[in-house]
Amino acid sequence: MDTNSSRSSPHSVFARGIAAAGGRFVCVGTSFGAVLVFDIPPKGTNVTLSEVLEQHRDPDGAGDLVTADDSGTLCLWSSGEEFTLLGKIPGSGCSCSSVALWNGVVAAGYGDGQIRLWDAGSGRIRAQVSAHARWIYALDLAPLTGKLLSGAEDSFVHVWKLSRDPDTDDIEVRHCHAECVTDTQVCGARFCDPAGDTFAVTGYDLSEILCYGPA
Numbered sequence: 001m002d003t004n005s006s007r008s009s010p011h012s013v014f015a016r017g018i019a020a021a022g023g024r025f026v027c028v029g030t031s032f033g034a035v036l037v038f039d040i041p042p043k044g045t046n047v048t049l050s051e052v053l054e055q056h057r058d059p060d061g062a063g064d065l066v067t068a069d070d071s072g073t074l075c076l077w078s079s080g081e082e083f084t085l086l087g088k089i090p091g092s093g094c095s096c097s098s099v100a101l102w103n104g105v106v107a108a109g110y111g112d113g114q115i116r117l118w119d120a121g122s123g124r125i126r127a128q129v130s131a132h133a134r135w136i137y138a139l140d141l142a143p144l145t146g147k148l149l150s151g152a153e154d155s156f157v158h159v160w161k162l163s164r165d166p167d168t169d170d171i172e173v174r175h176c177h178a179e180c181v182t183d184t185q186v187c188g189a190r191f192c193d194p195a196g197d198t199f200a201v202t203g204y205d206l207s208e209i210l211c212y213g214p215a
Helices: none
Strands: 015-021 025-030 035-039 048-053 065-068 074-078 084-089 096-102 105-110 114-119 125-130 136-141 147-152 156-164 171-180 186-191 199-203 210-212
Touching: 025 065, 065 096, 074 105, 096 136, 096 147, 105 136, 105 147, 114 136, 114 171, 125 171, 147 186, 156 186, 156 199
Parallel strands: 136 186
Antiparallel strands: 015 025, 025 035, 035 048, 065 074, 074 084, 096 105, 105 114, 114 125, 136 147, 147 156, 156 171, 186 199, 199 210
């Protein structure tokens, strides 16, 4: 869409990510660094722009929402009548293109094919996985099981299992499954159920949504 910005002349703006938060909000990251928070009514179509979160200096998106930008900076938010910034995890210069939140753990996918897991409260890195050969464009977490789904430009979709070591509280990552979507740069992937038993995938120039489940 085209819009007028108070900070510069008219320019093109595009969405960089979307997430639900707080049971009533839909948050959309934009290419100029703001996150637009829309209030969705229980009934009807009167969707309103509730507020604009501006904490990222670079484009893009504890608490129930995490956003990211092209510098790799992560911001953690708590939703309510207004969104509250709880903390920031500084970036290292590598673009973060996908994020997910589960049980106080932030999972972030990067342009270098890495998945990094962060503690949402302390901002400390807990694990790092060389997950893909190319840019990761999709992450999703199954809330009931801690399964993590990742999809990337290398045509692969991987399923990982996250768990906490009861003795050390460290985050353990186990690879569970891989699918190759032949000749497709994967740009979207999401679990279809809370347990993460099924998932759907799409890619650039792909007019279909591919669904995978148990054999």
